[in-house]
Amino acid sequence: MTEAPSVRELGAPAIVIMAIASALTVANVYFNQALLPAIAADFGVSPRDAGLIATLSQLGYALGILLVVPLGDRNEPRSLVRILLIGVAAALAAAGRRTDPP
Numbered sequence: 001m002t003e004a005p006s007v008r009e010l011g012a013p014a015i016v017i018m019a020i021a022s023a024l025t026v027a028n029v030y031f032n033q034a035l036l037p038a039i040a041a042d043f044g045v046s047p048r049d050a051g052l053i054a055t056l057s058q059l060g061y062a063l064g065i066l067l068v069v070p071l072g073d074r075n076e077p078r079s080l081v082r083i084l085l086i087g088v089a090a091a092l093a094a095a096g097r098r099t100d101p102p
Contacts, residue, residue, distance in 0.1 A: 029061045030054075043100070 010018075032039075033054050040050035071080055 029057055032057060 036047065036050045036054060039053065040047050043050070068084065
C-alpha cells in the first residue's frame with residue numbers, strides 16, 4: 001500500500017501574513033476615493049470625471065476576480081504570478097507615462 005504524500009500545513013504566522021496581504025489588496029481598491037477631490041482639482045477635471053478612477057478600478061478588480069482567478073486552477077502558480085506581474089508592471093508604466101487625464 002502506498003502512502004499519500006504528506007502535506008505541510010501553514011503555520012499561524014503565514015496565515016496572518018496572507019490575511020493582511022489580502023486585506024491590503026482589497027482596501028487598495030478603495031483608497032483612491034478619499035483622494036478624488038484633490039485629483040479633480042490637480043488635473044482640472046470635473047468630480048464626475050475623477051470619479052471614473054474609482055469606478056474603473058473597482059471594475060478592473062471585479063474582472064480580475066472573474067477572469068484571472070480561474071487561471072490559478074489551470075496553470076502552475078509560479079509562471080502565472082510571473083506573467084501577471086509583468087502585465088501589471090506594463091500597465092503601471094503606461095499609466096505613469098500619462099501627463100493628462102484620459
